[in-house]
Amino acid sequence: xxxxxxxxxxxxxxxxxxxxxxxxxxxxxxxxxxxxxxxxxxxxxxxxxxxxxxxxxxxxxxxxxxxxxxxxxxxxxxxxxxxxxxxxxxxxxxxxxxxxxxxxxxxxxxxxxxxxxxxxxxxxxxxxxxxxxxxxxxxxxxxxxxxxxxxxxxxxxxxxxxxxxxxxxxxxxxxxxxxxxxxxxxxxxxxxxxxxxxxxxxxxxxxxxxxxxxxxxxxxxxxxxxxxxxxxxxxxxxxxxxxxxxxxxxxxxxxxxxxxxxxxxxxxxxxxxxxxxxxxxxxxxxxxxxxxxxxxxxxxxxxxxxxxxxxxxxxxxxxxxxxxxxxxxxxxxxxxxxxxxxxxxxxxxxxxxxxxxxxxxxxxxxxxxxxxxxxxxxxxxxxxxxxxxxxxxxx
Amino acid sequence: xxxxxxxxxxxxxxxxxxxxxxxxxxxxxxxxxxxxxxxxxxxxxxxxxxxxxxxxxxxxxxxxxxxxxxxxxxxxxxxxxxxxxxxxxxxxxxxxxxxxxxxxxxxxxxxxxxxxxxxxxxxxxxxxxxxxxxxxxxxxxxxxxx
Numbered sequence: 101x102x103x104x105x106x107x108x109x110x111x112x113x114x115x116x117x118x119x120x121x122x123x124x125x126x127x128x129x130x131x132x133x134x135x136x137x138x139x140x141x142x143x144x145x146x147x148x149x150x151x152x153x154x155x156x157x158x159x160x161x162x163x164x165x166x167x168x169x170x171x172x173x174x175x176x177x178x179x180x181x182x183x184x185x186x187x188x189x190x191x192x193x194x195x196x197x198x199x200x201x202x203x204x205x206x207x208x209x210x211x212x213x214x215x216x217x218x219x220x221x222x223x224x225x226x227x228x229x230x231x232x233x234x235x236x237x238x239x240x241x242x243x244x245x246x247x248x249x250x251x252x253x254x255x256x257x258x259x260x261x262x263x264x265x266x267x268x269x270x271x272x273x274x275x276x277x278x279x280x281x282x283x284x285x286x287x288x289x290x291x292x293x294x295x296x297x298x299x300x301x302x303x304x305x306x307x308x309x310x311x312x313x314x315x316x317x318x319x320x321x322x323x324x325x326x327x328x329x330x331x332x333x334x335x336x337x338x339x340x341x342x343x344x345x346x347x348x349x350x351x352x353x354x355x356x357x358x359x360x361x362x363x364x365x366x367x368x369x370x371x372x373x374x375x376x377x378x379x380x381x382x383x384x385x386x387x388x389x390x391x392x393x394x395x396x397x398x399x400x401x402x403x404x405x406x407x408x409x410x411x412x413x414x415x416x417x418x419x420x421x422x423x424x425x426x427x428x429x430x431x432x433x434x435x436x437x438x439x440x441x442x443x444x445x446x447x448x449x450x451x452x453x454x455x456x457x458x459x460x461x462x463x464x465x466x467x468x469x470x471x472x473x474x475x476x477x478x479x480x481x482x483x484x485x486x487x488x489x490x491x492x493x494x495x
Numbered sequence: 496x497x498x499x500x501x502x503x504x505x506x507x508x509x510x511x512x513x514x515x516x517x518x519x520x521x522x523x524x525x526x527x528x529x530x531x532x533x534x535x536x537x538x539x540x541x542x543x544x545x546x547x548x549x550x551x552x553x554x555x556x557x558x559x560x561x562x563x564x565x566x567x568x569x570x571x572x573x574x575x576x577x578x579x580x581x582x583x584x585x586x587x588x589x590x591x592x593x594x595x596x597x598x599x600x601x602x603x604x605x606x607x608x609x610x611x612x613x614x615x616x617x618x619x620x621x622x623x624x625x626x627x628x629x630x631x632x633x634x635x636x637x638x639x640x641x
Contacts (some may be wrong), residue, residue, distance in 0.1 A: 256625075
C-alpha cells in the first residue's frame with residue numbers, strides 16, 4: 101500500500117510539473133486574427149530596404165531643419181523673442197510663415213494653462229502643415245511624429261519643437277473647405293499642449309541634470325512627453341485602458357507590452373521599478389546635438405502604460421521644489437527619484453499605475469473544460485492503477 | 496560720480512539687444528552694479544562678462560591686468576544659483592586664487608606682479624533651475640599710497 105501511495109504522489113507531481121510547463125499564461129487564448137492588435141503586413145525585402153532608407157532620410161532632413169531653425173532664431177530673427185518665451189511659426193513645403201491664427205491662439209492658451217510665463221528656456225514651435233502637393237523626389241513626411249532639439253552648450257536657452265499637423269489638422273487650421281467636422285478649441289489646445297513634449301519640461305523646470313537627461317534621452321523621453329495630461333481617466337492613452345478584460349484582445353494588448361510593463365500592470369513593484377528606471381546609467385552620456393524624434397501616434401506600444409505622463413504626475417504630486425531637486429540632481433536616477441518620492445520608485449509607480457488600469461492577475465491558468473477532462477483522466481488512471489495493484493496483492 | 500559710474504556700468508553691461516529671459520539678465524546686472532557700488536571706487540570695470548551656465552559647467556575668459564594695480568574681481572549670479580566658484584589663473588594657466596566660500600557673490604582681490612594676460616574661470620557649482628545667469632566684473636581699485 102505504501103508503494104501505491106508513493107506512485108500516486110509521483111503521478112500527481114508529474115501532472116503538476118507538466119501543467120506549469122505547458123499551460124498558457126492567463127488570458128493567452130487569443131484569437132490569431134484579432135483586428136485590434138494587428139500585425140503590419142510585411143513588405144518584400146526591397147520594399148523594407150526602401151522604407152528604411154526613407155526613414156533615415158527623414159531623420160537626417162529633420163535634424164538639419166532643427167539646426168537651421170535654431171540658427172534662424174538666434175541670428176536671423178532674434179527679435180522674435182522680444183518679451184516672450186514662446187514663438188510659433190508654421191512651415192509647409194520648406195516655406196516658413198506665420199502660424200494660422202487659431203493655432204497661435206491655441207498654443208498660447210496651452211502655454212498659459214501650463215503656467216509657463218517667462219521661462220529660462222524659451223520654446224520655438226514649428227507647426228509643420230501638410231503640403232498640398234508633394235515632391236516626388238523625396239519621401240512623404242510621416243504624420244503623427246514630432247522632433248525636438250533641446251538646449252546644449254551652443255544655445256543653452258532654446259528648445260525647438262517641430263510638430264507635424266498632418267492632413268487632418270492642417271485642413272482644420274487653414275480653414276480648408278474639405279475639413280472634417282468642426283473641432284473644439286479645447287481639443288486643439290490639448291493637442292498642441294501635448295505637442296510641446298519635452299520642451300514643456302525644459303520650459304517649466306529648465307535643463308535637467310546629466311543623469312536625468314541621459315536617462316530620458318536613452319529612452320526617447322517616453323516618461324516626459326506630456327507636462328499636463330489633464331485629469332486621470334479622461335483620455336485613453338492606450339488600447340489597454342479601453343479594452344474589456346473579458347475579451348481576448350485585452351490580453352493581446354497586455355502581451356504586446358514589454359515584460360516589465362506587464363509586471364507593473366499586475367501591481368508588482370519590481371516590474372514597475374524596472375519599467376521606469378530602464379535606461380538609467382551610472383555613466384551618463386548626453387548626445388550632441390540632442391535631437392529626439394518621437395512617435396505621437398495613438399496605439400504605439402509603450403514601455404509603461406500612461407508612461408507619457410509619468411514625470412508630469414510626479415511633479416504634480418511632489419511639488420515644484422522637490423521635483424526640481426530631482427530634475428537637477430547629480431545623484432543616480434533611482435536614488436534621486438526615490439528621494440523625491442520619499443518611497444521606493446517601484447512601489448510608488450505600482451500605486452500610480454492602479455489609477456489607470458485595475459491590476460491584472462498573472463500566472464498560468466487552465467481552461468475550465470481542460471481541467472475537468474484532465475481530472476477525469478487522472479481519476480480514471482489512478483483508479484485503474486489501484487484496481488490493478490489490488491488484484492496483484494498476495495493475500 | 497559714483498552714481499554716474501554705476502549707471503554707466505548698468506547701461507554698458509546690458510547685452511545688446513536685450514531680448515527674452517530679461518528678468519534674469521537684469522537681475523545679475525543689477526547685482527553686479529550694486530556689488531561694484533560697494534567697492535566705492537570711481538573707476539569703471541575694465542572687464543564685464545555675463546552669460547548663463549548649467550550646473551557644473553564652467554566658462555573662462557582672459558584679461559590683461561596691469562602691474563601694481565589692485566583689482567577686485569566680482570562675480571554674481573541669479574536667484575536660482577546657490578554656489579558660484581571664481582578662480583584667477585596665471586598666464587601659464589595655474590590657479591592663483593580661488594573663491595568658493597561666499598556662495599553666490601565670490602570676490603577676489605589681486606594686485607598683479609607683472610603686466611600680463613590672466614585667466615578668469617567661473618564654475619556654476621549649484622543651480623536649482625538651469626541655466627543660471629552670472630555676471631563678472633574686474634574693477635581696478637585706487638592704489639594705496641606707498
